[in-house]
Amino acid sequence: MGRELRIYERPALERPVLIAAFRGWNDGGQAATLAAGYLAKLWGAHKFADIDPELFVDFQATRPTVTLDEGQTRKLEWPENVLYHARIPGTTRDAVILVGVEPNYRWRTFTELISDLSRDLGIEMAITFGALLADVPHTRPAPVTGAATDPKLVDELGLQLSRYEGPTGIVGVLLDACRREGIPSVSLWAAVPHYVSLAPSPRAARALCERLGGVLGVGIDVSELAEAEATYVEQVSEAVASDTDTQAYVEELEQRADSLDWLEESGELPSGEALAAEIARFLRERDANGGN
Helix, strand or coil: CCCCEEECCCCCCCCCEEEEEEECCCEHHHHHHHHHHHHHHHCCCEEEEEECHHHCCCCCCCCCEEEEECCCEEEEECCCCEEEEEECCCCCCEEEEEEEECCCCCHHHHHHHHHHHHHHHCCCEEEEEEEEEECCCCCCCCCEEEEECCHHHHHHHCCEECCCCCCCCHHHHHHHHHHHCCCCEEEEEEEEEHHHCCCCCHHHHHHHHHHHHHHHCCCCCCHHHHHHHHHHHHHHHHHHHCCHHHHHHHHHHHHHHHHHHHHHHHCCCCCCHHHHHHHHHHHHHHHHCCCC
């Protein structure tokens, strides 16, 4: 492995899974990185490695930040890609949690570092979090779709085969690298209301954590996210109520979401297909608009 991967300690892991999320194109409403960071905190994860950003990040696009430590000492913080390890509570397996920023350069080198480390650590499954901006209301549960490239995983976990064609982010490249290493991989995506794209979405983060629990067959305590979610919904609703056009638009989205829920419950619409189509439509339109 290259010198860009800095390992401080090599943990002894039992049946580990990799959980990865990146700020940037894959992280609408910061939901993916919020979910991964929440899990690291919830499970008492320990940092054991990071990736030097020097060769991978454009610091004019993703700038380092300066903060004050105790109001006096200036502290410089660089864009990070950090790896943590933790025991998943109530299980006999460990998690390796990667939280970072989508690189601007050398994606193949970057993902090879992660896939090589995953092989060395004995990672049994790679799971990525993503969040996209979509036509969904903030007042309803965040839809989550799960896809995999391994037909066996699709059957075992109730996922869909990945049929998406079009531009992808670093999570897509990482999953492909893991596939080539023979590591089964799963991609979980939550939908975030596009009209509140700048606000962190604890609702979508909670949905990702709950879907992850279903994939791993474990219970995940999302109570802290649920509390933040209630505040999020209240604050967004107040902002929406101040504009009649936006309020009417959200009511239309609510009716559409309720109709889709009814169709799924009645069995007339295959679960996940509507959201998969929405993902494809959103990504095509975003690419056509130059990424804006």
